[in-house]
Amino acid sequence: MSSTLERHVVTVGGLRVGAGAAVVIGGRVSLRERRGPAGEVLRERATLVEPSCAADLPVIAARADAVVVGAAWTRDIPLVRAAAGLGLPVVVERRPSASLEEWLGLADYCAAEGGDQVILCEGGRLNLGLLRAARTASGRPVLADVSADAGLSAAAVAAGADGLVLDHSLSAGADGPAPDRSLSAGADGLVLDHLLIAGPPVPRASHPGDDATADRTAGETARGAMAGEAMRVAEEAVTLVGALLRPETPATLPECREAIDRVDAALATLLERRAALAGIVQTLKPVGGFAGRDPGRERDLVARMARRAPELGEERLAPVMNAVIEAGLHLAEDRARR
Structure with a gap:
């Protein structure tokens, strides 16, 4: 499909992905990386959720805005078919060794199984040339998962990404402590884990073992600041780079x-x-x-x-x-x- 033709637009959690402004999608959750039943992990609604097995799908259908066909299991056809059939938008991640044709073929398979609300997603070590080629060849929206390296946000938007994905811990961390503006989000990336920061620690009386608690709290605060910085970098990329490079034809005031x-x-x-x-x-x-x-x-x-x-x-x-x-x-x- 030519990039000059009308593009697919997919709505995910109220965000229109694929036309107009690039977006930041915070809230990708992988049930393969979280311990416990899906119902306990997804206590609140999430944006993008990757199942670990078919048993997770009913909870995802009820509590997610989109289901993720993860890069690690794109060859698990029964699970791919079941995920695509949920009736949710489907985000198809590219397996690291997959060619453009394999990636687009899997997206077409998901569209045939569950409707045409399919989005492509490039993650891991981002291949921005392949991202651009996929967007042009398919007409489908393409996301870039920058959870591992928020410093690539601007490059991804410049390459044509319709949106940036941040892991749930990054989007949640943005509501924690204010980001330290001296933190670097450059080419070396940000090293982040999956710790959620709800707010500043509550002062309490001193007890044995408080040194370890203080160290843990300091680490959580630093990670929360880094998460907030990752979100800021992503939002700046879609605002500034998007304004320069993405043509827009808004339809409402x-x-x-x-x-x-x-x-x-x-x-x-x-x-x-x-x-x-x-x-x-x-x-x-x-x-x-x-x-x-x-x-x-x-x-x-x-x-x-x-x-x-x-x-x-x-x-x-x-x-x-x-x-x-x-x-x-x-x-x-x-x-x-x-």
Whole structure:
């Protein structure tokens, strides 16, 4: 299917996946990784749930927004068939060694078994080229599971991911302690486990063994902060990168306002960056500040921008860029006086 044709859109827990803005889906739960009966693990509604066996499926049908065909058992055809037949949206993860054709073939099988509400999901060591190819070839929404490395969120959105998936512990951790902004979510990734943080520890009287408890509490707080940072990184990626690279055609006033908010967020980020660079320029020019403005360069700048934004044109862009340049110069002067 050509990427220019109308794309599949699948609704998961109120989120429209596959058209418009990219989304963050927090709440993937794997019953294969959790101990205990499904009814005890899923005491509350969850977004994406992977079964461990067919016995889990009735609980998933009642308490999940979508069922996950996990990468570890895509060849378990009886379980795949039963999961696809629940009547829920189906998220088909790619087995690490699976080719594009195998991945898309399994998605088509699930669609035939339970309806066309099927989403593809790339996880583990993300193959972003394959993610993009799957989206183009199938027309289906494609998610990127960034639970193991939130630092790949921006790259995944840039590659065309319709959404980012975070493990349940990450999405729950976002409501815990405020994230430490010094934490890194870069290429080395974030090492996180499945510990849920409900809030700050309750003070209590000192008892023997409190040192171990304090160490455990400190570890939980740190992990909660890292979880919150992972969620922040994912949300920033869908907002900023999505605003720059994902075309949107909102159909309602609220959707239009949300799209404008995303563009404004990206615009503010770029303006702040431009102002910082303009401040550096002032230290390198022979004559800085307003006296050092170069009208010829500014006209060339507006002309280049007009080629990217022909509908606005030079006449409309000129006053906008003049205001941007002046704001940057004022900021540079303020910083010089500090």
